[in-house]
Amino acid sequence: MLAAAALLAAFTGCKKDSATAVSEKLTNYVPVIITSFSPVEAAYGATLTIRGENFSETLSENIVTLNGVPAVVTSATPDEIEITVPKNLLCSGAVRVTVAGKTGESAMPFTYLPTYTVSTFASGFYYPAGVVMDADGNLYVADESHHRIAKVTHIGTVTTFAGSYGYAGSADGHGTDAQFRTPTGIAIDAAGNFYIADYNNHLIRKITPSGMVSTIAGSGVAGSADNDNGLAAQFNNPFGIAVDAVGNLYVADQKNHRIRKVTPDGKVTTLAGSVQGYDNGTGSAAKFDRPSGITIDAVGNLYVADMNNNRIRKVTQNGEVTTLAGSIYGYADGVGSSAQFAHPISIAIDAAGNIYTGDADNRRIRKVTPDGTVTTIRSAVLFEAYGIVIDADGNFYVSDFRNNIIRKMVAE
Numbered sequence: 001m002l003a004a005a006a007l008l009a010a011f012t013g014c015k016k017d018s019a020t021a022v023s024e025k026l027t028n029y030v031p032v033i034i035t036s037f038s039p040v041e042a043a044y045g046a047t048l049t050i051r052g053e054n055f056s057e058t059l060s061e062n063i064v065t066l067n068g069v070p071a072v073v074t075s076a077t078p079d080e081i082e083i084t085v086p087k088n089l090l091c092s093g094a095v096r097v098t099v100a101g102k103t104g105e106s107a108m109p110f111t112y113l114p115t116y117t118v119s120t121f122a123s124g125f126y127y128p129a130g131v132v133m134d135a136d137g138n139l140y141v142a143d144e145s146h147h148r149i150a151k152v153t154h155i156g157t158v159t160t161f162a163g164s165y166g167y168a169g170s171a172d173g174h175g176t177d178a179q180f181r182t183p184t185g186i187a188i189d190a191a192g193n194f195y196i197a198d199y200n201n202h203l204i205r206k207i208t209p210s211g212m213v214s215t216i217a218g219s220g221v222a223g224s225a226d227n228d229n230g231l232a233a234q235f236n237n238p239f240g241i242a243v244d245a246v247g248n249l250y251v252a253d254q255k256n257h258r259i260r261k262v263t264p265d266g267k268v269t270t271l272a273g274s275v276q277g278y279d280n281g282t283g284s285a286a287k288f289d290r291p292s293g294i295t296i297d298a299v300g301n302l303y304v305a306d307m308n309n310n311r312i313r314k315v316t317q318n319g320e321v322t323t324l325a326g327s328i329y330g331y332a333d334g335v336g337s338s339a340q341f342a343h344p345i346s347i348a349i350d351a352a353g354n355i356y357t358g359d360a361d362n363r364r365i366r367k368v369t370p371d372g373t374v375t376t377i378r379s380a381v382l383f384e385a386y387g388i389v390i391d392a393d394g395n396f397y398v399s400d401f402r403n404n405i406i407r408k409m410v411a412e
Contacts, residue, residue, distance in 0.1 A: 034104045092110060129401065130183075132186050189243045193208055193209065217233055244296055292344075310329045
């Protein structure tokens with residue numbers, strides 16, 4: 001009996017000690033809480049104010065990160081911290097504050113606004129238009145008035161990849177034996193094949209990685225005819241071109257005011273558009289006015305720089321056309337129809353689904369988020385950005401049409 005009582009006392013004593021330890025641990029636990037921060041978006045070097053509870057008054061005891069990138073704390077009180085926004089965030093993410101091993105996280109993300117250092121990456125062009133990048137980081141440029149496709153290495157060395165330099169014509173063949181007439185749009189598929197909107201030949205051309213040029217659609221006579229045989233179909237100054245994951249091509253057929261589709265077996269159809277004008281709708285009920293740049297997202301939606309309508313349009317795979325942003329000719333940031341463009345001509349898309357357009361008459365690069373919010377990422381440096389490509393680090397390469405150069409915009 002005595003032994004049983006002793007055992008019970010020992011057991012309950014163990015439980016009591018454990019409960020006391022847990023209670024003391026909870027009593028000593030002081031959570032770090034972030035209640036708000038401002039501004040909610042900012043560029044490198046800006047001051048960000050974080051408000052909350054249980055920060056340290058000692059600067060070095062507050063470890064602050066924005067999307068995982070450490071930031072310098074410039075002032076601190078128990079309920080407010082100021083930091084300097086660091087470089088190279090490149091995307092948005094949570095604000096976190098860690099004090100004595102305890103971390104608080106913001107409920108909403110901080111949006112980083114990159115700044116860009118602009119330099120001349122390559123020169124020697126004559127009205128450079130569309131531009132793409134291959135898997136090795138080489139650029140390929142539709143060099144319009146040299147009637148060629150130029151290759152630019154990662155160090156800026158320019159050579160002729162295909163086309164007879166300075167001579168317009170319409171000839172298939174290998175490398176410089178081939179001829180183009182004002183090539184404008186260029187796209188690249190996963191296998192490294194290039195597709196060219198050969199503007200004044202009214203043709204769609206293909207270039208293999210080895211430089212062999214062939215014609216895959218278009219008769220060479222301006223017109224709007226669809227056809228199961230691609231070489232019997234007609235285009236009228238095709239400008240922009242995009243390729244999807246299974247090899248379908250989408251063409252901004254500029255003077256037909258239509259979006260055309262070319263299947264891998266060469267069948268040409270009209271996906272959307274009819275006569276010149278402006279209307280949302282499906283298929284031929286929709287209207288464009290000189291659609292120019294075209295790009296495609298991960299799920300197959302197309303985005304079109306509808307140049308003379310001063311809008312960015314979205315086209316689904318069934319041909320439904322809506323307006324993502326833009327209204328009248330002008331310059332204004334804003335959401336949807338409150339934004340204004342002045343002849344947007346080129347277009348690109350990043351991994352997050354953000355659209356970038358070369359706003360030609362405004363000489364700016366504009367950003368359009370998936371919800372239609374338009375901002376300006378670069379002002380009054382570029383003269384008609386006819387082509388845009390974005391590399392894996394978020395840097396831009398831009399065809400500066402009138403200045404005959406390729407500019408590089410390095411994100412910071």
